[in-house]
Amino acid sequence: MKIDPDNKADLSAQIAAALREEIVAGRLIVDERLPSEAELADHFEVSRPTVREALKRLAAQSLIRTARGAFGGAFVNRLSYREAYGQQITTSTLLLSMNAISFDVACEARFALERACTPLAALRRTPDTLATMRAEIHRQGQPGLTDEAFCASDVAFHRALVDSAGNPVLSYQLAGAVEAMQPLMNMITFTARSREAIVGFHTRIADALERHEDGAAQAALSELEAYTLTLGRDVMAARAVAKG
Amino acid sequence: MKIDPDNKADLSAQIAAALREEIVAGRLIVDERLPSEAELADHFEVSRPTVREALKRLAAQSLIRTARGAFGGAFVNRLSYREAYGQQITTSTLLLSMNAISFDVACEARFALERACTPLAALRRTPDTLATMRAEIHRQGQPGLTDEAFCASDVAFHRALVDSAGNPVLSYQLAGAVEAMQPLMNMITFTARSREAIVGFHTRIADALERHEDGAAQAALSELEAYTLTLGRDVMAARAVAKG
């Protein structure tokens, strides 16, 4: 574990980078215990608060976990799908909200990614994932459903669609993307009018997957994309009018 | 900005969560300055080191940046594509390396994602992205190329393919995925034998995109996937023999 030259950057950032490199390169393996804060401070020739700041940086990325008490300390954390999800959703959400991504671009990316799943989903969809999709479709048809609940159900449906592909790596990549784009999508589903149409598309998708028909699923997804795009443009136009 | 109840979790984690929520919810906007460390310590009724640990957690996620000096402080950071890339690659790489993802699953996910790009890439590929792909293909054919350089060129080619789709959100999602999976892929391209075949597939893909033929590009990608899968299984089998 190498030391820091006369770098001008923050010491805690340098130390965090050094430890991160050890972990990423596999020289510190999962569940291995890092030296104690005092030992690290001694090794890097800095004070304990500086070491602690470095460790907190790693903890923020879920690279380590800490335990107090004797035989406690910092341990290399096995990054779970769940934690990775959270990281990705936070990153993607902020990236989209902070960079003025146009609705069209986000929409295109989202549906392109989802269409990547349908060939596998048509092949491998299980009674379980189909039941989940049907349940969400049914919920989306309930009259008393709030807008928030409808949007949440929408996310759950698409997540089930992605999970149908039976590939956890794919699920990880896409669930984050779909969830991050949901805030952008929400504004357009906030009308009772469009719910019926969306339920129709969802039903077509579920039906197609149940019949193992990839083509039909892709077609339904593409039409849903086109419909979403139209609604989005209408909303944008309405906003422009309201503003001007 | 709410305070912390009698929670047992670390104070710095709680404070970081509170500030993160402010940023994600948009109540702290880009380039807005956070209160100084002393003011935050006063507000949350904790010491300055504790506040600093919280701020370092946010800095690790690129949510804030800090500047020293008068009128310095912590500012909400505009998350750039570049930073988001880095986050995603780190997360994805660790997720894959720490969770015993099978080669087949990773391979399937990667090519499924790439095939999601070809319809758009066939439509929008530019002379620029085509030239990049051709240049990388040429490099991959050089006899003296090291294995590391070949793998790097392979990544660059696939990245150009993704960029051809002309959708930055898609590029962000996929470049991270492709790059994270590269270490898994590397072991199988470490044979001179397979280079020629891979160059052939790459050429077919570039040709297909140049002719705006999505179907041919998808076919070439699928064959490359099948070939990669075969090579991977051979390597695995050879390893099993060597071990047993």
Next chain:
DNA sequence: GACGGATAAATTGTCAGACATTTAAATGTA
């Protein structure tokens, strides 16, 4: 010998105060 509770040790979490460093604005001077 076995069990249970007090004790000790190690480690992280938190605090207080101080000093160093950096940066930009304010001030003073030619």
Next chain:
DNA sequence: TACATTTAAATGTCTGACAATTTATCCGTC
């Protein structure tokens, strides 16, 4: 006005201490 100096505000770092937590060990009792 232009330039150098001072000043103030903020982050970066250090020292030392204490609190809280957890495990292992020791010891007495049954």
